[in-house]
Amino acid sequence: xxQAGARTDGAGAAPPVEVRNLRKVYxxxxxxxxxxxxxxxxxVTALLGGNGAGKTTTIAMLMGLxxxxxxxxxxxxxxxVRNRHAALHRLNFESPYVEIPxxxxxxxxxxxxxxxxxxxxxxxxxxxxxxxxxxxxxxxRLYGKxxxxxxxxxxxxxxxxxxxELLLLDEPTASLDPDTxxxxxxxxxxxxxxxxxxxxxxxxxxxxxxxLADRVIMLERGRILADETPAELIRRFGxxxxxxxxxxxxxxxxxxxxxxxxxxx
Amino acid sequence: MKAKLYPQTGVAASARRIRSMVRxxxxxxxxxxxxxxxxxxWPLVSMLMWGFLQSHLAQTTSLAxxxxxxxxxxxxxxxxxxxxxxGFSVAFLEEIWSRNLGHLMMSPLRPIELIGALMLVSLIKxxxxxxxxxxxxxxxxxxxxxxxxxxxxxxxxxxxxxxxALGLISTGAVLRWGLGAESIAWLIVFLxxxxxxxxxxxxxxxxxxxxxxxxxxxxYVFEGLRxxxxxxxFHGDFMLRALLLNVVYVLGALLVFRALLESAxxxxxxxxxxx
Numbered sequence: 001x002x003q004a005g006a007r008t009d010g011a012g013a014a015p016p017v018e019v020r021n022l023r024k025v026y027x028x029x030x031x032x033x034x035x036x037x038x039x040x041x042x043x044v045t046a047l048l049g050g051n052g053a054g055k056t057t058t059i060a061m062l063m064g065l066x067x068x069x070x071x072x073x074x075x076x077x078x079x080x081v082r083n084r085h086a087a088l089h090r091l092n093f094e095s096p097y098v099e100i101p102x103x104x105x106x107x108x109x110x111x112x113x114x115x116x117x118x119x120x121x122x123x124x125x126x127x128x129x130x131x132x133x134x135x136x137x138x139x140x141r142l143y144g145k146x147x148x149x150x151x152x153x154x155x156x157x158x159x160x161x162x163x164x165e166l167l168l169l170d171e172p173t174a175s176l177d178p179d180t181x182x183x184x185x186x187x188x189x190x191x192x193x194x195x196x197x198x199x200x201x202x203x204x205x206x207x208x209x210x211x212l213a214d215r216v217i218m219l220e221r222g223r224i225l226a227d228e229t230p231a232e233l234i235r236r237f238g239x240x241x242x243x244x245x246x247x248x249x250x251x252x253x254x255x256x257x258x259x260x261x262x263x264x265x
Numbered sequence: 266m267k268a269k270l271y272p273q274t275g276v277a278a279s280a281r282r283i284r285s286m287v288r289x290x291x292x293x294x295x296x297x298x299x300x301x302x303x304x305x306x307w308p309l310v311s312m313l314m315w316g317f318l319q320s321h322l323a324q325t326t327s328l329a330x331x332x333x334x335x336x337x338x339x340x341x342x343x344x345x346x347x348x349x350x351x352g353f354s355v356a357f358l359e360e361i362w363s364r365n366l367g368h369l370m371m372s373p374l375r376p377i378e379l380i381g382a383l384m385l386v387s388l389i390k391x392x393x394x395x396x397x398x399x400x401x402x403x404x405x406x407x408x409x410x411x412x413x414x415x416x417x418x419x420x421x422x423x424x425x426x427x428x429x430a431l432g433l434i435s436t437g438a439v440l441r442w443g444l445g446a447e448s449i450a451w452l453i454v455f456l457x458x459x460x461x462x463x464x465x466x467x468x469x470x471x472x473x474x475x476x477x478x479x480x481x482x483x484x485y486v487f488e489g490l491r492x493x494x495x496x497x498x499f500h501g502d503f504m505l506r507a508l509l510l511n512v513v514y515v516l517g518a519l520l521v522f523r524a525l526l527e528s529a530x531x532x533x534x535x536x537x538x539x540x
Contacts, residue, residue, distance in 0.1 A: 063370075101363045102363055108292050113372065
């Protein structure tokens, strides 16, 4: 019996992500402090915040790599603390900070990841995705010999092998030149439109967030400071760009900022 | 073309994921001549050194002449334990060195499947290392490991199972404490060298240390080898005791690995591994 890459385990009606009162404490440090949100199918949500705001810990808890101190994380209705393997084939992630084995060729790497996700006819899927992401000429080269831009494209190809319904992207365009970064954003937009995939994006590039995200969750010291659309956030802070809003919040620069934050909370 | 996926649960799904992990490591072994040579290098050096020492002693003492094959057999069996444990642990370390563990932990690969793959990879590496060395032991010193027959199968199985228990504990430690615990993976087996009585009988040890030796499966293997070479007697009871100990150790090591993995998920160590 074959199954499509989507909607298995009888959890089809559940939202892609549901987080309730999530809290993570490491010793004396509160990394995430009572975070709750729910993501709708097909949405693109950016998790923003300065260093140490709790983005990475939150994403790690979404993936089930970190167990929360308290609270609940459900992905497609699956409890990610106790039963994460029931959902993992429906998601994928990409990060420039997690490498793909260097001494294997791009094709070997993609085929192995495809097999791990249970992709049927993995060779055909690799050919298709290589064409879409313009890496067909790289397939027989060692991953470790590629440039940063080429590696990012391969890493993105890896993250799309199973046509994930939930895609977690951690700074997907970090260290890319503007042209390649723009192209990567186009690929993400096209994928999201084509598959109605839900995307969680962590990025420090505010222009990227404005372009891709329809919702921004701003974190500071593990708490949600703001949760709205980029346009609403910009309007409420009386600024012109999301970057200005981010700097206002990070530096608590004006009384208006504090008022805006209070009205959010 | 939308990706169609095989069912994610069941034996076939697990076998497929294990096979893909073994393929990955087979590609790694194939891709580096120096690494493959390294697998053979130390077993070869040890075998030659002990072989020549034994040849010299055989010419000068009657006991050593009677015990022909004891040193070479001992070193070959000891290397089965060492290479198998290192094969298991280093395959896991490769995932951390290449900063790939995050991808694996995020994929549908289950921990028990990762362990299964590491066991198979250890057998492949063991074969790559030991077949040439055992062949050279026959050519240089006339010692044929396979001539031990059923006894060799029992020795081999017990040493390999013991190596997996050691591999599980060392990889669990690396998961929990990161690369700071890497040295455990390299050294753990050598802690057991003096008390496994590879080249001397258990009675040589101080009385207080002998009970420790007797809770190691490896001790029974080397006692068994001496019985075979010196008395031409196969001690099946030794092998049974080693097997029972191995069952206990592997089950215990699986529990330890699971506990350390959970602990790593609790303290965020999985996110920081390789960094």
